[in-house]
Amino acid sequence: NAGVTQTPKFQVLKTGQSMTLQCAQDMNHNSMYWYRQDPGMGLRLIYYSASEGTTDKGEVPNGYNVSRLNKREFSLRLESAAPSQTSVYFCASREGVRGPTEAFFGQGTRLTVV
Amino acid sequence: GNSVTQMEGPVTLSEEAFLTINCTYTATGYPSLFWYVQYPGEGLQLLLKATKADDKGSNKGFEATYRKETTSFHLEKGSVQVSDSAVYFCALRRVSWGKLQFGAGTQVVVTP
Numbered sequence: 139n140a141g142v143t144q145t146p147k148f149q150v151l152k153t154g155q156s157m158t159l160q161c162a163q164d165m166n167h168n169s170m171y172w173y174r175q176d177p178g179m180g181l182r183l184i185y186y187s188a189s190e191g192t193t194d195k196g197e198v199p200n201g202y203n204v205s206r207l208n209k210r211e212f213s214l215r216l217e218s219a220a221p222s223q224t225s226v227y228f229c230a231s232r233e234g235v236r237g238p239t240e241a242f243f244g245q246g247t248r249l250t251v252v
Numbered sequence: 253g254n255s256v257t258q259m260e261g262p263v264t265l266s267e268e269a270f271l272t273i274n275c276t277y278t279a280t281g282y283p284s285l286f287w288y289v290q291y292p293g294e295g296l297q298l299l300l301k302a303t304k305a306d307d308k309g310s311n312k313g314f315e316a317t318y319r320k321e322t323t324s325f326h327l328e329k330g331s332v333q334v335s336d337s338a339v340y341f342c343a344l345r346r347v348s349w350g351k352l353q354f355g356a357g358t359q360v361v362v363t364p
Contacts, residue, residue: 142295171351180256180341180354181296196351228295241352243288243295 140164144229144244151219151251159214159247161229169232170212171241172196172204174225181228187212219251254279258342258355265332265362273327273358275316275342283344285309285318285325286352290339299327299340337362 145160163170168189173181173196183196187206201223203215212231216223227247233239258275265271277283284303288296300309305320316327325342342355 173354178356180356181352182354183351186351230296240298240301243297245293245295 142229142231142242142244144227144247146247147245148248149250151216151249153220153251155219156215156217157219158216159227159229159249160211161213161244162211163229163231163242164210165231165233165242166209167231167233167242168209169234170206171230171232172202172212172214173228173230174198175228175246176225184214184227216249219249221251223249224251225249254283254344254346254353256342256344256353256355258340258358260356261339261359263358263360265360267334267362267364268331269362271327271329271332271336271360273340273342273360275325275327275355277323277325277342277344279323279344279346279353281346282320283346285316286343286345287314287316287325287327288341288343288354290341290357292338296341332360332362334362334364336360 142163171186172184185204187193190209229244230241232241255278286301287299289299290296300311302309302318308317314329339357339359341357343352
């Protein structure tokens with residue numbers, strides 16, 4: 139039962155470098171989400187994809203881009219990393235946009251930008 | 253806008269003590285309410301939920317009741333174990349949207 143898989147688990151970047159965080163789910167879910175977790179601030183939504191082929195901004199989209207590559211995969215890209223993007227990133231998926239269905243989370247990617 | 257406020261941690265308890273984590277919310281309409289738990293080094297897992305007023309969610313000995321009159325969803329457990337050490341997040345989701353709004357999280361440390 140893989141669920142939601144994120145890679146890599148850890149990453150250190152220099153300011154200005156780019157990278158892509160990968161996320162894949164094997165539950166045939168329609169909706170996928172990217173959050174960042176910062177101390178004292180809980181999880182904040184960066185981008186989400188309600189269904190394959192659509193993406194929308196969340197609370198804190200600046201400095202990020204996303205791609206919903208297919209139904210399984212939803213990647214998050216940092217084009218030019220900044221120290222303010224040091225955080226733990228979580229990908230989540232859910233069966234649909236509406237209704238009380240549960241969201242499943244990956245184990246997170248700990249990113250440090252120096 | 254929507255918001256979730258939960259008590260700051262860390263909360264340190266002895267094993268078998270009673271745990272309460274307060275959570276209050278601000279939202280339009282009738283949101284669904286959730287508690288998620290994050291064990292060390294892991295992602296978030298749904299602990300329990302309630303979708304309408306007066307509903308009680310329960311799981312693994314934890315309970316929370318959706319109180320619309322006080323806009324609260326406090327988490328309780330009567331006798332905690334060391335294995336309950338984790339960060340607990342209160343969250344809401346408006347019925348018409350799929351996005352979760354999280355509180356800041358409360359770290360709970362249970363000592364033997």
